[in-house]
Amino acid sequence: MHPDLLALTVTLRLAITVTLVLVMIGTPVAWWLSQTSSKARIIIEPLIALPIVLPPTVLGFYFLVAFAPDQIIGGTWLKVFGTPLAFTFDALVIASCIYALPFYVQPLQLAFESIQKGFLEAASTLGASPLKRFFYLIVPLSRRGFITAGSLAFAHTIGEFGIILMIGGSIPGETRVLSIALFDHVESLNYQNAHVLALGLVVFSFLLLLAIYTLNRAPQNHPEVLD
Amino acid sequence: MFLEANINLKRSSGFELSAQIEVPDTGVTALFGPSGSGKSTLLRLLAGLEQGVTSDAITISSRGKTWQNNNTFVPPHQRSLGFVSQQPQLFPHTTVMGNLKLAEKFRPSPGGTAIADVVSWLELEPLLDARTQHLSGGEAQRVSLARALIGTTSCLLMDEPLASIDTASKTSLLEYIHRLSTSLSIPIVYVSHSLQEIQFLADRIYLLGKGRIVSSGSMLDLGNSLLLNKDQGDNAGSMLTCETLGLDEEYGLTSLAIDQQRLYVTGQKLISNSHARISVPARDVSITLQRPKQSSILNILEATIVDIEQSTDSPSVLVSLKLEQQILLARITRKSLAQLSLTQGQKVFAQIKSISLLNENLLSED
Numbered sequence: 080m081h082p083d084l085l086a087l088t089v090t091l092r093l094a095i096t097v098t099l100v101l102v103m104i105g106t107p108v109a110w111w112l113s114q115t116s117s118k119a120r121i122i123i124e125p126l127i128a129l130p131i132v133l134p135p136t137v138l139g140f141y142f143l144v145a146f147a148p149d150q151i152i153g154g155t156w157l158k159v160f161g162t163p164l165a166f167t168f169d170a171l172v173i174a175s176c177i178y179a180l181p182f183y184v185q186p187l188q189l190a191f192e193s194i195q196k197g198f199l200e201a202a203s204t205l206g207a208s209p210l211k212r213f214f215y216l217i218v219p220l221s222r223r224g225f226i227t228a229g230s231l232a233f234a235h236t237i238g239e240f241g242i243i244l245m246i247g248g249s250i251p252g253e254t255r256v257l258s259i260a261l262f263d264h265v266e267s268l269n270y271q272n273a274h275v276l277a278l279g280l281v282v283f284s285f286l287l288l289l290a291i292y293t294l295n296r297a298p299q300n301h302p303e304v305l306d
Numbered sequence: 307m308f309l310e311a312n313i314n315l316k317r318s319s320g321f322e323l324s325a326q327i328e329v330p331d332t333g334v335t336a337l338f339g340p341s342g343s344g345k346s347t348l349l350r351l352l353a354g355l356e357q358g359v360t361s362d363a364i365t366i367s368s369r370g371k372t373w374q375n376n377n378t379f380v381p382p383h384q385r386s387l388g389f390v391s392q393q394p395q396l397f398p399h400t401t402v403m404g405n406l407k408l409a410e411k412f413r414p415s416p417g418g419t420a421i422a423d424v425v426s427w428l429e430l431e432p433l434l435d436a437r438t439q440h441l442s443g444g445e446a447q448r449v450s451l452a453r454a455l456i457g458t459t460s461c462l463l464m465d466e467p468l469a470s471i472d473t474a475s476k477t478s479l480l481e482y483i484h485r486l487s488t489s490l491s492i493p494i495v496y497v498s499h500s501l502q503e504i505q506f507l508a509d510r511i512y513l514l515g516k517g518r519i520v521s522s523g524s525m526l527d528l529g530n531s532l533l534l535n536k537d538q539g540d541n542a543g544s545m546l547t548c549e550t551l552g553l554d555e556e557y558g559l560t561s562l563a564i565d566q567q568r569l570y571v572t573g574q575k576l577i578s579n580s581h582a583r584i585s586v587p588a589r590d591v592s593i594t595l596q597r598p599k600q601s602s603i604l605n606i607l608e609a610t611i612v613d614i615e616q617s618t619d620s621p622s623v624l625v626s627l628k629l630e631q632q633i634l635l636a637r638i639t640r641k642s643l644a645q646l647s648l649t650q651g652q653k654v655f656a657q658i659k660s661i662s663l664l665n666e667n668l669l670s671e672d
Contacts, residue, residue: 197395200355201450203382204389205457207412215408219399 083276085252086260093168093256094236097175098183101232104176105183109228110217112184113191128185130178139245142174146246166248171256174246175236183232190224191217223295230291234284307331308368308461308493313351315362323347323517329461334487334494336504338534339514345497348514349465352495353389354382368461386414388454388462392469394446396438402449403434409456418459424452427489428482444475448482455486462486462494468503480506501538505529505545506583506664530633532615532626535588542624543587544635545664552578559604565630570604571661583664588624590659591636595646597655605658609634611650614643627656634658 080088108127112120130138146153146165156164164170194217202212218225240258247254249263257276264273309329316322323344329335329352337345350356351364357379358364366373373380382389396405406421425431428448438446447467454462464483468476484507487494498504504511511528513521521533528534530544548562548569559570562582571584597606609627616623623643627634634656648654 195395197391197393198397200382201389201391201395201397201453202408202412204353204355204385204387204463205409205412205453206383206386206414208383208414211412215411216397220397 082251082255083257083260083272086255086257087279089168089252089254090237090256090258093171093175094233096172097179097236098229098233100172100176101179101183102229105180105228105232106187108180109184109187110191110213113188128181131181135178135239135241136245138174138178139242142170142242142246146170165246166250166254168253171243171247171254174242175239178239178242179232179235182235183228185228186231187221187224187228190221190228194220226291226294230287234287237280238284309352309366309495310368311348311352311364311366313348313358313362313364313366315347315351315358315364321347321517325512325514325517325519327512327519327522329493329495330510331493332491333509334496334507336508336511337495337497337514338499338501338504338508338511339520340499340537342516343514344517345499345514346465349463349495349497353387353463354380354385355389383412384414386418386458386460388458390447390450390454390462390464390467392466394438394443394450396441396446396449396453398438400438401434402430402436402438402441405438405449405453406434406456409453413457418457419455421456424455427455427486428452442475443471444479447471447475447479451479451482451486455490459492461492463497464494465497466499467496468498468500483507501534501541501543502545502585504534505543505585526632530626530635532613532624532635535624535635536615536617540587540589542589542635542637543585544633545583545585546629546632546634548582548584550578550580550582564607565632567607567629569607569658569661571663585662585664586634586658587660588635588637591627591634592657592659593625593627593636593638593642593646593648594655594657598657601657603657603659605661607634607656607658609654609656611648611652611654613650614648616640616643627654 112124143165144150146156148154148157148163148165153164198216198220199212202216207215238258239256240262243254243256243259244262247256247259249255249259257280261273261276261280264270264276307328308331312326314324321344325344325348327335327348337348339345347356351358352366354373357374365375368385372378373385397408400408406424410418410421425434428451430449430452433441433445433449438449441449451467467483468479471479480503483494487507496504496507505525508525508529510524511522511534512519513528513534521528535542546564548564551561551563553560554570559572562569562571562584569584597608607629609629611625612628612633613626614623615626622637622639625636625638625643625648627636636656
């Protein structure tokens with residue numbers, strides 16, 4: 080396989096995995112944040128938002144340190160799975176999830192917060208368990224929130240560079256993603272290949288955003304979730 | 307007894323609620339009182355939508371099963387109650403039918419009311435495909451009632467269901483609720499601050515004020531009492547049950563009998579020998595000491611004064627008049643009270659200027 084195509088598959092695999100993991104982890108976090116009156120929220124909200132303001136290299140540096148086999152996270156990983164964590168695809172997934180978490184959680188939390196409490200109360204008096212309320216009411220009522228959150232997480236993982244540069248190395252088929260491949264081409268003055276990749280990323284990102292905006296503009300019949 | 311509750315609750319805002327109530331297996335139990343009296347909070351506690359805090363003493367049980375005490379809390383979705391709130395709260399992402407289907411999906415075990423039944427009882431057929439946003443307030447509330455009925459066969463809790471809809475829809479929805487309460491024989495707990503709604507629907511009343519139960523009793527004992535009416539201003543009035551005797555074709559009047567005395571209402575085709583409820587505003591009842599012989603007023607009832615509510619800061623007083631069984635209220639001026647020197651126990655005549663007939667369902671088909 081052409082090394083750039085290989086980088087593309089790694090990138091897509093990473094973005095899809097991260098988005099799926101965030102749907103499973105980020106959704107409950109967003110729900111908890113939207114409903115809780117716990118004081119812990121004061122600490123947890125800014126903690127989740129940190130990746131938005133921090134330079135990715137700072138995060139990458141800490142991940143690099145934490146994933147080393149002589150540290151708690153890297154050491155535990157080595158004990159449990161028998162392989163080192165640093166410079167692997169799994170390391171990219173973990174780091175990317177934390178990096179993309181605020182981009183997933185924030186729009187979803189906003190969507191959850193805008194659901195009228197009365198709908199949920201009505202559903203519970205009708206006999207709906209919390210799980211039924213979630214799947215039959217909360218999910219359809221926050222459809223836009225899910226689309227925005229999922230696509231932001233996906234897109235941010237595709238466009239990530241700083242963290243991966245720090246912790247991924249550039250192992251083809253494992254950690255060499257598109258943005259790194261582009262960087263390598265530029266460094267070796269291979270501008271033609273760099274152009275192909277750069278333009279490809281621009282077109283892809285544009286198409287993704289176009290799809291999101293179109294989906295979000297599709298007629299909706301629950302004005303309550305618009306702000 | 308369907309439900310027994312003993313509630314002592316204190317909020318950090320300073321609001322306190324202390325109430326003990328019982329809901330029998332049938333009929334409409336009304337929680338009546340001004341806003342801020344705690345009636346909605348009480349209803350929400352019964353539904354499990356509010357829980358109180360650990361320092362509150364709340365016990366709620368239904369047919370011997372504990373719903374809430376110090377160690378137990380059964381969440382609302384396990385109480386299989388129907389709840390209708392002031393806002394219809396129809397799920398906005400689907401149609402009327404979608405709402406009914408969701409209610410069917412949500413109810414924990416099969417055995418609630420079938421969709422087809424509620425659709426026919428509440429005449430929802432023409433609305434089924436409508437998006438919920440396109441319904442009028444009255445229609446939306448009707449769907450909300452239908453949805454609640456699909457979820458329950460045990461009890462219906464209603465929190466000011468008519469408070470935010472227009473007057474015309476109010477009357478028709480009131481009729482629907484009345485019809486359901488008599489035909490379904492499930493208990494209804496009905497919260498309202500509207501005396502007319504309570505007088506029309508209720509079988510039993512809990513009167514609440516400032517987080518306490520001020521009085522409670524049957525509709526017959528309490529419904530037309532001065533206690534219930536004294537702060538009602540122009541809304542003060544009485545609701546009476548009459549027998550329907552038949553139509554007087556010549557004058558287009560229907561005659562009714564109330565505690566053996568005759569009354570006439572205009573142009574209604576009623577089923578004879580049945581019962582009807584009438585409402586008489588207190589301001590349309592005047593008092594004379596002798597039966598007026600030359601008066602255009604048709605409806606004159608003999609009655610005994612049983613109570614007089616006087617407050618010196620108002621120019622008018624409410625007089626409670628006993629017919630044979632039922633109570634009729636009259637609002638007269640303090641000056642008239644003094645001039646006629648009316649006292650308790652006195653026999654008088656009540657002249658009634660206006661009567662409205664309430665049970666539309668008693669109208670005959672022809």
